[in-house]
Every structure is written in structure tokens, then in C-alpha cells.
Amino acid sequence: MAAKISYNRENYRKIRAQFEEKPLLARAEAEARRGELWEKVPGVREIDLKLSDTGLKLFAAAEKGKDGLDGRIAALKKENAELRNRRAGLLREAGYPEDYSDVRYECSRCGDTGFDGNEMCQCMKKALALAGYESSGIAGLMREQSFDNFSLGYYDGEDRKNAEFIFCNMKNYAENFLPAKADNVLLMGGTGLGKTHLSTAAAKVIIDHGYDVVYDTAQNIFSDFENERFRRRYDEDEDLTSRYFDCDLLIIDDLGTELTSSFTVSSLYNIINTRENRRKPTMISTNLDRVELRRRYADRITSRIFGEFFTLCFTGRDIRSKKLEE
Ligand SMILES: Nc1ncnc2c1ncn2[C@@H]1O[C@H](COP(=O)(O)OP(=O)(O)OP(=O)(O)O)[C@@H](O)[C@H]1O
Ligand SMILES: [Mg+2]
Ligand SMILES: [Zn+2]
Structure with a gap:
């Protein structure tokens, strides 16, 4: 299990550090509450000091030999x-709950360490997923767009059969995603037909499985490449684009809405080619048809996209405007 997962490295470092601190914090807070009790409730301090001697007393009891040891321990x-x-x-009388100074871990299963034995605890997986939604760029979209609220009711006749086919494929893709095995995917079709909806839905499932996903529009992605080219001269450390090459799944949304230039075309080629060499899949969605794609992008790109991407063609009537009429 652990080997195939490749959380976003930066998120992993951040969350690991948080989990190293969490149990210490929980214990420090418990100590602070104990301090409060010692100050406010007479007698508690003496009792606590006696209780903390228990270990020593047990040791002393054992040292006296086996004879009567059971009795001494019972006492x-x-x-x-x-x-x-x-x-x-004493605590009850003073109006405190009995467990007031107990350590309160957020997760009782792992004591906030993030690990249950050698296995990563659910609570840490959840924290990593939450960080993944943010770093992937789908956090905002995810709330409204999931497999659960994708409805076939918006499509009629053949379009509906087609949408069902696409839905099943995307769901399958997401649930069985393995970076080295997953296909590149091209989502084609007119505006408002569910391309972005299904790609964010897939992204969420794949992040939940522990993979590093990056989602953004072509416009934003290319503008990062442009900014990087510009800034390189001043700041060698600036790195805006490596995540597009490193992530397990890159989702480029709305290809074709950017202002196409030879620079964007060569950036796109670089992305597709590098990711293919690294055996990492890319998902592209676009409003453009094949003719238009050919016209806008170089042959070496379109031959790859048409030859090596699993293509899903959305059909139907704009659901965005249907929803507005509802
Ligand atoms: N099958 C569906 N069930 C429920 N809501 C849907 C469905 N398809 C699309 N929507 C909703 O309709 C709106 C438009 O869909 P979406 O953004 O996925 O379209 P798109 O194909 O990406 O369009 P564009 O090409 O303009 O980007 C979104 O709010 C989306 O959640
Ligand atoms: Mg879209
Ligand atoms: Zn836990």
C-alpha cells in the first residue's frame, strides 16, 4: 500500500511536521490544565504528586522480594x-470534569502521531487529502462538482447514453488510478456539458487515494510558464512550473481559451512530452474540435493527443444554461 502512494511532497513534509508537534501540544495543554487545577483546587497537587510516585513505589515493592509481593502490589x-x-x-466539588487534566488527543486511535503502528492513520490521510485539495487547485470547484451530484437527467436520448459511457469511464479511471498505468485522457465537447465537473470529480477521488494531482486552466498554466521565463533572469530559484511535470496527474482545463503563441505551443509540447517520458498521465479538456486543435497546435502535439490520449466526446445541450432556467 505505502509504496504506490506518492503524496505531494511538500504537503507530506508539512503534515508530518504538524503531526510531530500535535501530541506534544496535546500533552502541554494537559499539563497547563493540571497547573490550573493545582492552583485552584486545594489538595489536588498533593494527590498528583503521590500518584506520580506510583512507579517508584512499585519498584520498591518488587525490590523487597517475591514474598508477599502480590499483597504489596494489591495494597x-x-x-x-x-x-x-x-x-x-475534589474536582467535582470545584465544578471541574473528572478528566479535566487528561491528555486530549484529537485522534484517540493514533494519539495524534499520525501512525497506528506502521500504518498511516486515517486522520493523517484525511489531513493529506485536505492539503491535496488546496494544492491541486480543485478546492473551490470540488464542493459543487462530484460524481455523486452528476446527473444523467440533463442529457437526452443518444446524448444520455454517451454521457453515461463517459461517466462510467471517468469513475473507473479515478477509482483505479495508478500513475504508471493510467491513460492520458482528452475530454472534448461544447460548453457546459460537464467536462470540468467530471474532471474535478475524478481529481477528488484520486487525491483521496493519496496521489498528487494538479488542476488548472490552460491559461493559468501557460502564464506560469511565461512568468517563469521572465523571472528566471532575476531569480534563479523561482520555480513555478515543476509541479506541472512532477504531479501524478495533471489536469489542463479549457485548452484553447488561452492566447495561443509559439511559446504556449512549445510549453504544451514540453508538458505532454516530459510527462509521457516520466510515465505520468495528463488529462486535457477542450471546447475545440479536432480540426481546430490541428490548426492551433503543432503536429507533434496533435499527433500525440490524437494517437495517445483516450478520448471522450461530450454531447448535448449546455447544462450551465439549463441550470439557470431551473
Ligand atoms: N451531468 C451534470 N449533472 C449536474 N451538473 C452538471 C452536469 N454537467 C454539468 N453540470 C454543471 O453545469 C455547469 C457547467 O458544467 P462544466 O463546467 O463541467 O462544463 P464544461 O464542459 O467544463 O464547459 P466549458 O467548456 O464551458 O468549460 C457546472 O456548474 C456543472 O457543475
Ligand atoms: Mg470547463
Ligand atoms: Zn489518527
Whole structure:
């Protein structure tokens, strides 16, 4: 399980650091609450000090030899239970819950360490997914666009069969995603037919499975390439584009809405080619048809897109405007 997962490295570092701190913080907070009790509730401090001696007392009891050891341990246990009872009583009278100074971990399963034995705990996986939604760029879209709220009711007749085919393929793709095995995907079709909807839905599932996904529009992606080219001269460290090459799945939305230039075309070629060499899939969605794609992009791009991308063609009537009429 662990080997095939490749969380966004930066997120992983950040979340790991958070989880290293979390249990320490929980314990420090518990200590602070204990301090408050010592100050406000007379008698608690003495009891706590006695209780904290338990380990030493057990040790001393053992040192006296095996004879009567069981009895000595039983006596200690009894003493301990009495101390705890008295402490609980004092707290109750002062209006505190009995467990006021217990350590309160957010996750009782892993004690906020993020690991349950050698396995990553669900709570850390969740934190990584949340960070992944943010870093992928789908956080805003994800709330409205999922497989669950994708409805076939917006398509009629043949379009509906087609949409069902696309839906099943995208869902399958997302659920079985493995970077080295997954296809490149081209989502084609007119405006408002669900291309962005299904690609964000897929992105969420793939992030939930622990993969590093980057989603953005072609416009934004190319503008990062342009900014980087410009800034390079001043700041060698500036790195705006490596995530487009490194992520497990790159989703380029709205290809064709950018102002096409030889620079954007060569950036696109660079992205597709490098990712293919690294065996990392790319998903592209576009309003353009094949003729238009050929016209706008170089042959070496379109021959790749048409030859090596699994193509899904959306059909139907603009759902965006249908929804507005509802
Ligand atoms: N099958 C569907 N069920 C429910 N909502 C849908 C469906 N298809 C699209 N929508 C909604 O309609 C709106 C437009 O869809 P979407 O943004 O996915 O279209 P698109 O194909 O990406 O269009 P464009 O080419 O203009 O980017 C969105 O709000 C989306 O959530
Ligand atoms: Mg779209
Ligand atoms: Zn946990």
C-alpha cells in the first residue's frame, strides 16, 4: 500500500511536521490544565504528586522480594484507586470534569502521531487529502462538482447514453488510478456539458487515494510558464512550473481559451512530452474540435493527443444554461 502512494511532497513534509508537534501540544495543554487545577483546587497537587510516585513505589515493592509481593502490589493498587477517587471528588466539588487534566488527543486511535503502528492513520490521510485539495487547485470547484451530484437527467436520448459511457469511464479511471498505468485522457465537447465537473470529480477521488494531482486552466498554466521565463533572469530559484511535470496527474482545463503563441505551443509540447517520458498521465479538456486543435497546435502535439490520449466526446445541450432556467 505505502509504496504506490506518492503524496505531494511538500504537503507530506508539512503534515508530518504538524503531526510531530500535535501530541506534544496535546500533552502541554494537559499539563497547563493540571497547573490550573493545582492552583485552584486545594489538595489536588498533593494527590498528583503521590500518584506520580506510583512507579517508584512499585519498584520498591518488587525490590523487597517475591514474598508477599502480590499483597504489596494489591495494597498499592488500592491506595492508588483511593487517591483517584478523592481527586475526582475534589474536582467535582470545584465544578471541574473528572478528566479535566487528561491528555486530549484529537485522534484517540493514533494519539495524534499520525501512525497506528506502521500504518498511516486515517486522520493523517484525511489531513493529506485536505492539503491535496488546496494544492491541486480543485478546492473551490470540488464542493459543487462530484460524481455523486452528476446527473444523467440533463442529457437526452443518444446524448444520455454517451454521457453515461463517459461517466462510467471517468469513475473507473479515478477509482483505479495508478500513475504508471493510467491513460492520458482528452475530454472534448461544447460548453457546459460537464467536462470540468467530471474532471474535478475524478481529481477528488484520486487525491483521496493519496496521489498528487494538479488542476488548472490552460491559461493559468501557460502564464506560469511565461512568468517563469521572465523571472528566471532575476531569480534563479523561482520555480513555478515543476509541479506541472512532477504531479501524478495533471489536469489542463479549457485548452484553447488561452492566447495561443509559439511559446504556449512549445510549453504544451514540453508538458505532454516530459510527462509521457516520466510515465505520468495528463488529462486535457477542450471546447475545440479536432480540426481546430490541428490548426492551433503543432503536429507533434496533435499527433500525440490524437494517437495517445483516450478520448471522450461530450454531447448535448449546455447544462450551465439549463441550470439557470431551473
Ligand atoms: N451531468 C451534470 N449533472 C449536474 N451538473 C452538471 C452536469 N454537467 C454539468 N453540470 C454543471 O453545469 C455547469 C457547467 O458544467 P462544466 O463546467 O463541467 O462544463 P464544461 O464542459 O467544463 O464547459 P466549458 O467548456 O464551458 O468549460 C457546472 O456548474 C456543472 O457543475
Ligand atoms: Mg470547463
Ligand atoms: Zn489518527
